[in-house]
Amino acid sequence: MNSKKLILAICLSYGITFSCAQTKSSKDRYNATALAVSKDSLKISAQRLMKKHKIPGMSMLLMKSLDTIQTLTFGVQQKGKETPIDQETVFSAGSVSKVVTAILALRLVDSGKLALDTDINTYLKDWKVEKNQFNKDQPVTIRHILSHTAGFSVHGFADYYPGEALPTSTIAILQGKKPAKNNEVKLIFSVGEKYQYSGGGTTVLQKIIEDVTGLPFHKAAAKEIFEPLGLKRSSFLNPLPEAFGNIAKAHDEKGKPEALPRGYQAMPEAAASGLWITPTDLYVILKATMTSQQDTGSKFLSKGLVEDMITAEENSHHGLGPRINTENGKHIVEHGGANDSYRSLFYLFWKQKVGFIIMTNGNKGRDLIYELKPLIEKHLMKTKVNTL
Numbered sequence: 426m427n428s429k430k431l432i433l434a435i436c437l438s439y440g441i442t443f444s445c446a447q448t449k450s451s452k453d454r455y456n457a458t459a460l461a462v463s464k465d466s467l468k469i470s471a472q473r474l475m476k477k478h479k480i481p482g483m484s485m486l487l488m489k490s491l492d493t494i495q496t497l498t499f500g501v502q503q504k505g506k507e508t509p510i511d512q513e514t515v516f517s518a519g520s521v522s523k524v525v526t527a528i529l530a531l532r533l534v535d536s537g538k539l540a541l542d543t544d545i546n547t548y549l550k551d552w553k554v555e556k557n558q559f560n561k562d563q564p565v566t567i568r569h570i571l572s573h574t575a576g577f578s579v580h581g582f583a584d585y586y587p588g589e590a591l592p593t594s595t596i597a598i599l600q601g602k603k604p605a606k607n608n609e610v611k612l613i614f615s616v617g618e619k620y621q622y623s624g625g626g627t628t629v630l631q632k633i634i635e636d637v638t639g640l641p642f643h644k645a646a647a648k649e650i651f652e653p654l655g656l657k658r659s660s661f662l663n664p665l666p667e668a669f670g671n672i673a674k675a676h677d678e679k680g681k682p683e684a685l686p687r688g689y690q691a692m693p694e695a696a697a698s699g700l701w702i703t704p705t706d707l708y709v710i711l712k713a714t715m716t717s718q719q720d721t722g723s724k725f726l727s728k729g730l731v732e733d734m735i736t737a738e739e740n741s742h743h744g745l746g747p748r749i750n751t752e753n754g755k756h757i758v759e760h761g762g763a764n765d766s767y768r769s770l771f772y773l774f775w776k777q778k779v780g781f782i783i784m785t786n787g788n789k790g791r792d793l794i795y796e797l798k799p800l801i802e803k804h805l806m807k808t809k810v811n812t813l
Contacts, residue, residue, distance in 0.1 A: 467804050471499055474796050479680030480787035482510040482673050486704035487805060488773070488780050491712055496705060502786070503674035503682055515658055515665070515701045516673045516784035517689065518769050519762025520581075522661070522700035523627050525650065525707075527571050527746025528714060530630060531730045532649045534567070538637045541568045541733075541745075545629065550636045552596050554629070559612040567633070569616055570626045571745040572738035576614045579607050579625030582698060584690035584765045585664075586683075591693050595632045595642070598694055599625075607694075620741045624697035631696035642695050653725070654709050659702045664691035669701070673786035675766030680787060683766060690765055698764055704782040707771060715778065735775055763791060770794050779805050 475483060482500035489495075498510045518525075533539040539548065544564035546553050554565050559576050569575035582598075583606040585591055590604035601609035610625035631642050638645040643661035651659045658671075665672060667687065674688035684690045692699035713725035718732065726734075730745070735758050737749040750757045755774045762769040768790025773780035781801050783794050 467800055468497065468499075470800050471497070471797060474793045475499060478787065478789040478793045479676070479678065480785050480790055480793050481676050481680055482514070482786045483790075483793070484510055484512070484514060484516065484673075484704050484784050485801075486708050486782040487801065488708065488778070488782075489805060490778050491715060494708060502672065503688060504676060504680055505682065510673060510786075511671070512705055513658055513703060514671050514673050515660075515669065515703055516769060516786060517675075517692070517698075517762075517764045517767040518700040518702050518707070518784065519698050519764045519767055520624070521702075521707070521760050521762035521769050521771060522692075522696060522698050523624075524746045524760045524771075525646070525700055525702075525710060526627060526630060526634075526696040527734065528710060528726070529634065529646050529649050530567055530571065531726055531734060531745065533634065533637065534730060535727050539567060539633070542566045545570070545633055548633045548637050549629075552599055552632055554612065557612060559615050563616040565612070565616050565629075567630065568738065568745065570623075570630050572741040572743045573620055573622045573626065574617050574738065574741050575623065575626045575629075576612045576616050576618065576621070577610055577623040577626035577629060578613045579610050579628075580622055581624045582607050582692065582694045584684075584692055586690055587664075587685065587687040591663075591691060595628065595635060598628055599632060617740065620743075624694060627697040628694050631694070634696070643699075650710060651706075654713055656706045656709060659700070659706045661695040661699050661701075663693050663695055663699045665689070665701050672701070673767070673784070676787045677766065678788040692764060698762070704784055707782055711771065711773065715773075715775070761791070761794075768794060770798075772798070781805070 481504040482502055485497045487495045496512050498512060500510050502508045502510060502514060530539060534541055543566060545566060565575045592598045592605040598605050599610045601607055610628060634645050635642055646661045672689060674682060675684040675690060677683050713723060714731055716723050717726040718728050734745040736744050738744060742748055747758045747760045756776055758775045759772040766788055767786055769784040771782045785793060
């Protein structure tokens with residue numbers, strides 16, 4: 426079979442004769458065919474992995490440049506019901522919340538309400554970091570909290586199910602008082618000494634933001650981030666009101682609905698794990714941050730703060746919020762999220778302005794995401810900008 430017939434056969438097998446027919450030159454025809462096959466292959470792989478890992482719904486955004494994206498949605502909001510996932514469906518973002526919280530804190534630094542290297546007790550009103558052997562030589566700063574080098578306890582938090590009482594304040598969470606499910610948040614090693622991921626530290630930051638703004642955390646985030654960017658499908662309010670609508674519901678490792686009758690959990694430790702958002706809204710936040718680094722870009726954040734944000738801090742795997750690493754010599758800015766029934770990840774090749782965001786409503790979503798990740802990267806690196 427000659428090359429032209431082979432290409433046509435491939436096109437027909439994927440139902441994409443349209444792509445072949447519209448190209449002009451032989452070279453263009455081959456490129457269009459390969460790209461169309463790549464897209465279809467990615468969709469087929471995503472659906473196969475959803476079935477394998479019992480994930481009822483998934484939403485994905487692929488970014489080829491700051492202004493070139495493709496959104497893909499799969500499955501349903503809740504197993505056994507027909508309501509599909511769409512671009513407006515919100516998911517629990519888990520610890521991706523910490524990056525949006527970091528951006529909120531940096532916005533407050535820009536406005537002069539906070540400083541990165543000031544003792545946080547300066548900002549805290551009715552809860553303080555106790556003086557002890559761990560902070561006698563170095564006070565905790567926001568820089569320490571954002572880079573997970575502050576020395577705070579409590580790695581993560583358990584979710585709250587319908588009918589369970591919620592902590593009534595951020596102080597109650599920090600003190601570990603029932604109905605809070607966590608232990609007290611406190612210093613357990615010397616400030617700045619080493620990296621230890623801490624949702625507890627992020628909850629201290631939640632209290633700082635509430636104290637300096639005079640607002641509940643979810644309202645401070647709305648005022649500083651969601652409203653300026655025109656975002657309608659983002660909220661830190663927990664439990665998320667059912668009236669918010671179009672919510673991806675929770676499922677266990679077998680793909681069975683849980684957290685009934687409401688269908689999803691609550692995360693009162695909002696700054697650490699309580700964000701509800703769409704991949705598109707998250708992209709808008711990340712795009713505004715990336716653009717701020719450009720001399721001619723918007724000033725959602727100051728350029729210097731963005732550069733600090735994406736540079737790993739001393740003794741840490743994180744910059745000011747996101748995790749920082751390299752892949753094939755490329756600078757990666759990323760963060761994952763894992764609540765009981767939701768998994769998410771954003772993964773950006775920062776300098777190339779290429780990356781993806783995935784959100785799922787199943788307990789085994791992480792397995793899906795990391796199996797799909799190399800296929801997504803292959804697709805992104807092959808795809809021309811004007812095809813997304």
